[in-house]
Amino acid sequence: MPGRIRGQLLKGTTTLLVLTVLREGELYGYEIAQRIRDMSGGAFVPSEGSLYPALHALEADGALEASWREGDRGPRRRYYRITRTGLGMLEAHAQEWAAFSLGMTRAVGRVDR
Amino acid sequence: MIGLIAFIGGFGAFLIAAVALVRRSERRLGTGLPTASPPARLGTEGQAEISAYLDRMTTELRLPAADVAEVRAELADHLYDSIASLEAEGFDPESAVREALGRLGPPAELGRLLRAAHQSTRRLLAGAGGGVFAAGGGFVLGYLGGVVLALLGFLALLAVGSVLALVGVRLLDIAPQDGGNTINSLLYVAAFAMAVATATRYAVRTSAGLSRRAPRTVAVFWAVAGAIVFGWLALFGMRGPQSWPSVALELCIPLVAVASAFFRIDRPMPHVGRWAVIVTALTVVVISLGFFAVTGSSTSVSEESAPVLCSVSDQSSSCQPDFGFDTVAPMAPAAWLPEGTFSGGGWGSDPASGGTRVNDTMGSQGLPSWTDLQYEAWHALPVDELGPGGVDTHYSTPFAVQPAALNGNSLSAVFHFERLRDAVHWWIFLTGVGPDGHRYRMGDGRGGQSNFNGSAWDWLTAPQ
Numbered sequence: 001m002p003g004r005i006r007g008q009l010l011k012g013t014t015t016l017l018v019l020t021v022l023r024e025g026e027l028y029g030y031e032i033a034q035r036i037r038d039m040s041g042g043a044f045v046p047s048e049g050s051l052y053p054a055l056h057a058l059e060a061d062g063a064l065e066a067s068w069r070e071g072d073r074g075p076r077r078r079y080y081r082i083t084r085t086g087l088g089m090l091e092a093h094a095q096e097w098a099a100f101s102l103g104m105t106r107a108v109g110r111v112d113r
Numbered sequence: 114m115i116g117l118i119a120f121i122g123g124f125g126a127f128l129i130a131a132v133a134l135v136r137r138s139e140r141r142l143g144t145g146l147p148t149a150s151p152p153a154r155l156g157t158e159g160q161a162e163i164s165a166y167l168d169r170m171t172t173e174l175r176l177p178a179a180d181v182a183e184v185r186a187e188l189a190d191h192l193y194d195s196i197a198s199l200e201a202e203g204f205d206p207e208s209a210v211r212e213a214l215g216r217l218g219p220p221a222e223l224g225r226l227l228r229a230a231h232q233s234t235r236r237l238l239a240g241a242g243g244g245v246f247a248a249g250g251g252f253v254l255g256y257l258g259g260v261v262l263a264l265l266g267f268l269a270l271l272a273v274g275s276v277l278a279l280v281g282v283r284l285l286d287i288a289p290q291d292g293g294n295t296i297n298s299l300l301y302v303a304a305f306a307m308a309v310a311t312a313t314r315y316a317v318r319t320s321a322g323l324s325r326r327a328p329r330t331v332a333v334f335w336a337v338a339g340a341i342v343f344g345w346l347a348l349f350g351m352r353g354p355q356s357w358p359s360v361a362l363e364l365c366i367p368l369v370a371v372a373s374a375f376f377r378i379d380r381p382m383p384h385v386g387r388w389a390v391i392v393t394a395l396t397v398v399v400i401s402l403g404f405f406a407v408t409g410s411s412t413s414v415s416e417e418s419a420p421v422l423c424s425v426s427d428q429s430s431s432c433q434p435d436f437g438f439d440t441v442a443p444m445a446p447a448a449w450l451p452e453g454t455f456s457g458g459g460w461g462s463d464p465a466s467g468g469t470r471v472n473d474t475m476g477s478q479g480l481p482s483w484t485d486l487q488y489e490a491w492h493a494l495p496v497d498e499l500g501p502g503g504v505d506t507h508y509s510t511p512f513a514v515q516p517a518a519l520n521g522n523s524l525s526a527v528f529h530f531e532r533l534r535d536a537v538h539w540w541i542f543l544t545g546v547g548p549d550g551h552r553y554r555m556g557d558g559r560g561g562q563s564n565f566n567g568s569a570w571d572w573l574t575a576p577q
Contacts, residue, residue: 029190030191030194048195048216049216049219050218050226052187052188052227053223053226053230056184078186078190
């Protein structure tokens with residue numbers, strides 16, 4: 001199991017992670033944190049203190065829509081849903097990340113040699 | 114006609130849109146969701162710890178009430194989930210609470226981050242624009258409401274006057290004898306004050322909802338802006354009949370704006386339905402059209418064009434026997450003003466300056482032996498059923514003097530009674546220094562009535 005990603009490195013990726021997990025369907029805050037942890041095999045554990053500001057900022061930007069309703073298996077929750085704007089934002093962030101990741105991989109690989 | 118319909122339609126649509134925007138924005142200012150009750154298994158201490166954390170966090174939020182309630186409820190839900198999960202991992206309840214709170218981080222920091230997330234620049238701009246739009250709608254709506262209330266008040270006054278007339282009391286005897294100037298100006302300013310109050314309140318509530326800020330936070334901005342803009346309008350922009358009571362009320366307009374921005378600003382605005390807007394607008398239109406039809410399209414109260422026609426030589430029963438003209442100066446001896454010295458003259462509005470122009474046309478012989486010709490305006494007694502009032506003999510000097518300008522064979526001068534506070538009833542005389550070195554009047558003069566017309570600033574700076 002890969003080690004946990006350092007906080008500083010994770011900073012700035014919360015938006016991409018949140019949009020990615022919400023692409024699959026509606027989730028509430030706690031579920032989003034769990035889903036990110038599960039999807040990354042425990043590598044990414046977003047700070048809960050930064051998760052909610054990120055969710056609310058995305059909502060303010062129109063990338064997410066939120067609504068209160070009873071959950072399928074439990075009490076009332078605030079569910080987030082990705083919007084068309086959010087999908088566009090996800091695509092842009094994903095491309096940026098791919099470029100960044102490729103560049104980093106090449107650079108780090110060169111250092112290793 | 115099509116233009117009028119388009120104007121009324123557009124105006125109505127603007128008002129309805131403004132009211133709809135206010136109502137939509139106000140949804141954020143409601144009480145919002147209640148926070149879910151904590152699970153009983155947490156115990157009193159754990160619950161108190163969570164409550165204290167959420168309280169500290171919400172003090173940093175400074176968001177509208179509905180947003181605060183939502184954030185608080187969402188984070189409480191998160192904490193309860195987190196604690197349950199930690200307990201399942203083997204934490205005891207007390208440690209689970211502390212761990213869950215620790216994972217959320219310092220409450221003040223979380224509150225600040227959430228506030229920054231909500232109060233984006235986009236929302237700030239939306240709040241500012243929406244506030245201005247709502248203020249415009251609120252101003253018009255408040256003014257229309259104020260006009261309707263003023264008209265209803267006026268009708269009530271007429272009704273009271275009619276009832277009093279039945280028992281022999283004349284309302285006009287108690288009302289100021291200024292041709293309704295004071296009442297007009299007070300009704301005008303009262304409607305304006307209502308417009309200012311509604312506009313400021315609409316602006317605060319709308320911008321708070323759209324920018325996601327607490328109403329009291331944005332109230333500071335709108336109070337200052339309202340006091341400056343509406344204060345400037347009240348002091349310099351509102352031109353019309355003025356009186357001391359109306360000027361005093363106009364000087365209070367900035368206070369009205371400030372008070373409206375803060376007083377019970379957390380409470381919702383009274384519900385204004387679309388039909389109320391439509392009915393109010395139509396009422397104003399119908400009453401205005403009726404008013405124009407009755408008054409012949411004239412709403413000016415600044416000056417009455419009819420001069421007092423009765424001359425001093427007319428000693429009929431409808432005239433007072435003594436007009437007090439000798440208070441001004443003795444009449445020039447007939448030998449010095451032979452028949453034909455003056456062939457005409459009168460007074461009327463001066464289109465160029467808006468003042469009152471008085472003129473006399475001289476015969477061909479002119480006034481060669483006279484010097485220092487001038488027009489003198491004297492206070493006069495009001496016109497009543499006994500006939501036109503004469504010179505008010507309480508005064509020993511004219512309240513305004515203008516040199517008579519000679520142009521060809523015509524003498525003239527312009528008076529600005531509309532800029533003088535106490536020039537309601539007046540007589541104007543042409544006087545001059547005769548061959549013996551004494552001043553004489555050259556006729557019976559002419560009288561009339563004017564009302565002050567200008568801004569509050571004009572009133573305050575008007576010469577005494």
